[in-house]
Amino acid sequence: xxxxxxxxxxxxxxxxxxxxxxxxxxxxxxxxxxxxxxxxxxxxxxxxxxxxxxxxxxxxxxxxxxxxxxxxxxxxxxxxxxxxxxxxxxxxxxxxxxxxxxxxxxxxxxxxxxxxxxxxxxxxxxxxxxxxxxxxxxxxxxxxxxxxxxxxxxxxx
Amino acid sequence: xxxxxxxxxxxxxxxxxxxxxxxxxxxxxxxxxxxxxxxxxxxxxxxxxxxxxxxxxxxxxxxxxxxxxxxxxxxxxxxxxxxxxxxxxxxxxxxxxxxxxxxxxxxxxxxxxxxxxxxxxxxxxxxxxxxxxxxxxxxxxxxxxxxxxxxxxxxxxxxxxxxxxxxxxxxxxxxxxxxxxxxxxxxxxxxxxxxxxxxxxxxxxxxxxxxxxxxxxxxxxxxxxxxxxxxxxxxxxxxxxxxxxxxxxxxxxxxxxxxxxxxxxxxxxxxxxxxxxxxxxxxxxxxxxxxxxxxxxxxxxxxxxxxxxxxxxxxxxxxxxxxxxxxxxxxxxxxxxxxxxxxxxxxxxxxxxxxxxxxxxxxxxxxxxxxxxxxxxxxxxxxxxxxxxxxxxxxxxxxxxxxxxxxxxxxxxxxxxxxxxxxxxxxxxxxxxxxxxxxxxxxxxxxxxxxxxxxxxxxxxxxxxxxxxxxxxxxxxxxxxxxxxxxxxxxxxxxxxxxxxxxxxxxxxxxxxxxxxxxxxxxxxxxxxxxxxxxxxxxxxxxxxxxxxxxxxxxxxxxxxxxxxxxxxxxxxxxxxxxxxxxxxxxxxxxxxxxxxxxxxxxxxxxxxxxxxxxxxxxxxxxxxxxxxxxxxxxxxxxxxxxxxxxxxxxxxxxxxxxxxxxxxxxxxxxxxxxxxxxxxxxxxxxxxxxxxxxxxxxxxxxxxxxxxxxxxxxxxx
Numbered sequence: 049x050x051x052x053x054x055x056x057x058x059x060x061x062x063x064x065x066x067x068x069x070x071x072x073x074x075x076x077x078x079x080x081x082x083x084x085x086x087x088x089x090x091x092x093x094x095x096x097x098x099x100x101x102x103x104x105x106x107x108x109x110x111x112x113x114x115x116x117x118x119x120x121x122x123x124x125x126x127x128x129x130x131x132x133x134x135x136x137x138x139x140x141x142x143x144x145x146x147x148x149x150x151x152x153x154x155x156x157x158x159x160x161x162x163x164x165x166x167x168x169x170x171x172x173x174x175x176x177x178x179x180x181x182x183x184x185x186x187x188x189x190x191x192x193x194x195x196x197x198x199x200x201x202x203x204x205x
Numbered sequence: 206x207x208x209x210x211x212x213x214x215x216x217x218x219x220x221x222x223x224x225x226x227x228x229x230x231x232x233x234x235x236x237x238x239x240x241x242x243x244x245x246x247x248x249x250x251x252x253x254x255x256x257x258x259x260x261x262x263x264x265x266x267x268x269x270x271x272x273x274x275x276x277x278x279x280x281x282x283x284x285x286x287x288x289x290x291x292x293x294x295x296x297x298x299x300x301x302x303x304x305x306x307x308x309x310x311x312x313x314x315x316x317x318x319x320x321x322x323x324x325x326x327x328x329x330x331x332x333x334x335x336x337x338x339x340x341x342x343x344x345x346x347x348x349x350x351x352x353x354x355x356x357x358x359x360x361x362x363x364x365x366x367x368x369x370x371x372x373x374x375x376x377x378x379x380x381x382x383x384x385x386x387x388x389x390x391x392x393x394x395x396x397x398x399x400x401x402x403x404x405x406x407x408x409x410x411x412x413x414x415x416x417x418x419x420x421x422x423x424x425x426x427x428x429x430x431x432x433x434x435x436x437x438x439x440x441x442x443x444x445x446x447x448x449x450x451x452x453x454x455x456x457x458x459x460x461x462x463x464x465x466x467x468x469x470x471x472x473x474x475x476x477x478x479x480x481x482x483x484x485x486x487x488x489x490x491x492x493x494x495x496x497x498x499x500x501x502x503x504x505x506x507x508x509x510x511x512x513x514x515x516x517x518x519x520x521x522x523x524x525x526x527x528x529x530x531x532x533x534x535x536x537x538x539x540x541x542x543x544x545x546x547x548x549x550x551x552x553x554x555x556x557x558x559x560x561x562x563x564x565x566x567x568x569x570x571x572x573x574x575x576x577x578x579x580x581x582x583x584x585x586x587x588x589x590x591x592x593x594x595x596x597x598x599x600x601x602x603x604x605x606x607x608x609x610x611x612x613x614x615x616x617x618x619x620x621x622x623x624x625x626x627x628x629x630x631x632x633x634x635x636x637x638x639x640x641x642x643x644x645x646x647x648x649x650x651x652x653x654x655x656x657x658x659x660x661x662x663x664x665x666x667x668x669x670x671x672x673x674x675x676x677x678x679x680x681x682x683x684x685x686x687x688x689x690x691x692x693x694x695x696x697x698x699x700x701x702x703x704x705x706x707x708x709x710x711x712x713x714x715x716x717x718x719x720x721x722x723x724x725x726x727x728x729x730x731x732x733x734x735x736x737x738x739x740x741x742x743x744x745x746x747x748x749x750x751x752x753x754x755x756x757x758x759x760x761x762x763x764x765x766x767x768x769x770x771x772x773x774x775x776x777x778x779x780x781x782x783x784x785x786x787x788x789x790x791x792x793x794x795x796x797x798x799x800x801x802x803x804x805x806x807x808x809x810x811x812x813x814x815x816x817x818x819x820x821x822x823x824x825x826x827x828x829x830x831x832x833x834x835x836x837x838x839x840x841x842x843x844x845x846x847x848x849x850x851x852x853x854x855x856x857x858x859x860x861x862x863x864x865x866x867x868x869x870x871x872x873x874x875x876x877x878x879x880x881x882x883x884x885x886x887x888x889x890x891x892x893x894x895x896x897x898x899x900x901x902x903x904x905x906x907x908x909x910x911x912x913x914x915x916x917x918x919x920x921x922x923x
Contacts, residue, residue: 060722075722081715129712153739154718154732 061155061181063188064131064148066114071148072155072181072190073131079143080132081151084124095121101145103132108143116196117172125149135197144197155188157181162190207588210556217552224545228538235534242527250520253304257513260300261506267293267330268502275337275490283338290334294327304512319508326501333498336490344418344487348478352411355474359467360404366453366460367400373456392452399450402443403464407471410436414475417482426488430479437472444468563591570598577842579606609843616840620833627826630819637816644809651805655798662791669788672781679770679777686767693760700753707746714739 061072062081082103087110089099096115100107110130115121127150135142162179170180170189178190267290274286301323305316341347374393410433417429447453448461566583573581579602585595714735721732 062719062722075719078719078723081712081719083712151715153715154722156722 059157059159061157061188061190062131063152063155064113064129065127065150065152066117066119067149070152070186070188071113072157072188073133073146073193074190075154077133077135077193078131079134082130082132084128084130084147101130103130103143103145106143108132108145110145110147111196112147113196114147114149117176122149127151133193135193137194137197155183165189209589210560210591213552213556213589217548217556220552221545221549224541224548228541228545231534231541232538235530238530239527242523246520246523250516250523253516254513254520256300256304257509257516260297260304261509261513263293263297263300264326264502264506264509267297267326268498271330271333271337271494271498274334275340275494278341278343287334287338290330294330297323297327316512319505319512322501322505322508326498326505329493329497329501333490333493336486336493340487340490341418344482345415348415348418348482351478352414352471352474355467355471356407356411359407359464359471362460362464362467363400363404363407366447366457366464367397367404369457369460370397370400370453373452389452392450396447396450396453399443399447403440403447406436406439406443407468409433410440410475414478414482417479423485423488426482426485430483433475433479437475440468559587559589560591563587563589563595567591567594567598570595570602574598574602574605577844579609579843580846605843606845609840610845613837613840616833616836619836620830623826623829623833625826626829627823630822630826633822634816634819637812637819641809641812641816644805644812648802648805648809651798651802655795655802658791658795658798662788662795665784665788665791669781669784672777672784676774676777676781679774683767683770683774686763686770690760690763690767693756693763696756697753697760700749700756703749704746704753707742707749710742711739711746714742 060075062075062078063070063072065071080103085101085103087099087101090097093099096112097109098112098115099110101110112121129148129151131146131148131151133144133146135144161181163181165174165177165180167174170177172189176192176195178192181188181190270286270290270293274283274290277283277286301320305320370393374390374397413429413433413436417426417433444465448465454461570581570583581602583595583599583602585599586592587595717735718732718739721728721735724731
């Protein structure tokens, strides 16, 4: 368990996992973390947005991060979580539920620690990430939520 | 071959009965033959003789009828004869049929000529009858009658002419005329002579005609007819000459034609009679009678006579044959009866003699045996029942001899044996006493053993109780283990709830941390709390996971323990059962030991009784010795052989010595080989006192086979 240091000036991130890889989301966008509620499938929806979920009266689309990153779809497991995030698109803010294999903790990243990912160092599409943070002996990939959702809007599949 | 009396009787009676039956059968057969012969005689030769005689009579009748028909001229009578003739001929035919119907085929050909002759006779007779009917037996009379009238008229005419001529010749007063000249005188004489010739010739012709009819012979008749024709020619000539004389024709103008007329009439009648005579009908009839009918009838008669004679001869032959067969049959019958009598008498005599002789010998032998004389050697001969009886008597004698010999020798053996048994009884008594002491020792040892066994039984019973308790406890434990397994399961369930709560808490703490982060600087303190909560939640989750693992492993162990206990319970129960069986066996053993103890006590009693019985047996053996001597004396009644009769006593003594030796060896062998024989002797000794009463009267019997008390011994020793 990592200990969070609040002393450094920086930004808080929520670390999540897809298989063995660790990603991070800015905490400012995150509203809530839940056990995945039952999903209502939407006909003819894209593969990474299979349906809609109801979270305490708010209906929002569910976005499967695994499918979004081109990984094979997997069943829900014990650690699978739904992260309710707020996409602050100008003039059209909305909520979206991201499905991740696990949610770890809130971490505080010092400014300057976020570096762009060296080209060719990762197999993930570079457009979807803000950068990479080194944390211990591992790298945490910081996701660009707006891109993830926007890409979705720009290139509907 | 075995000839029993039964066989002999059956055989002789069978022979006699067969002969009797044979003679009866032959007599019956002969009677039947005689009867048949008689019937054949009556219907054969006898009938033939009768028939041929009747035929011969009929034959004679026919001939008589034909002769009568020839003789008579009466038509009615002739018709009657014809009728009778037909009847006779029919009769003859019937007789012939009858005669030939009795003739056998062989002689039928012989009698074919008879049939032919019969036919010829009938034919000839019928023709003879017809000729006879046609013949006139009174032909001269008939001719006489027929010619009477015309010739009388003619002669009268001739007489008138002669009268007239004579009157012419005599000078008559009244007429004055007369013939006085010489020529007329000569004519007148000539006329007178001619007239005389006419009358005479006519008469002669008539007589000749009658004569021709009177004697039926062709020569005579023809001669007479010729003579009559000459006379007729003479009359014709005379008449012609007479007519030529003028004197006559002048003087008798009316008379000459009359004369011619009457002559013509007479001549016609005469010629008819002559023609009739020339037909020779009577002669033909006579010829037929004498030369036609007579030979045929005689031949037929001869044949009939021959048949009659033949039949007579056949009858005579038949009679002779019957006589011969009668004599033969009588001789045979006499011979058979004589043979039957002879055989019966011989068989009866033979059997009577053989039976009585054999029976006499048997009776003598039986009397000898009754006297006690067994020395007689019977001569058993013969293959019949008497022979069997003799053989049986012989076998009986031999058997008796052997048995009596055996009895004598046995009585000697019994005497020796009884002495031996007396000594043995004393030995037995001594042995019994020793046996009683040993038995008491055994009894004491047995009681000790019984006490041990009882202790064992009690221990076993206690063990059984404990084992039962253990079994119950094991069952209870099993149930308890099962309960604890259930409890473990419940704990595992509950731990999952705790884990779930820990997880939820973790999630809540995460959300709190997120909220705190979003709150920025203001949320810093809250973030620390959230972090702490989250740490607690993680620790509790860890702990609960460990508890869950532990409880799961405990559950597995408990289930294993439960299974093992369940396996263990049957073993414990089986152990309890086995212990129960051991306990039961100990109780039975205890009872058995008690029984053995009792048995040993009984054995002790019996041993003492044995000692007493051995003493009694010794006394009995002496009595037996005395009885054996008596038996020997009794058996001496029978004489076995003439040589041995005098030397009975030494022989008996010798045999007794031998028997003694034999007995001793036998007893020694029995004592070494068969100790088990003692109970038998004891039983015999036990029986003895009850039978000592009858034994004193001169006889006793030993019931060695009595096994009533031995059963007890066998049961105790088992």
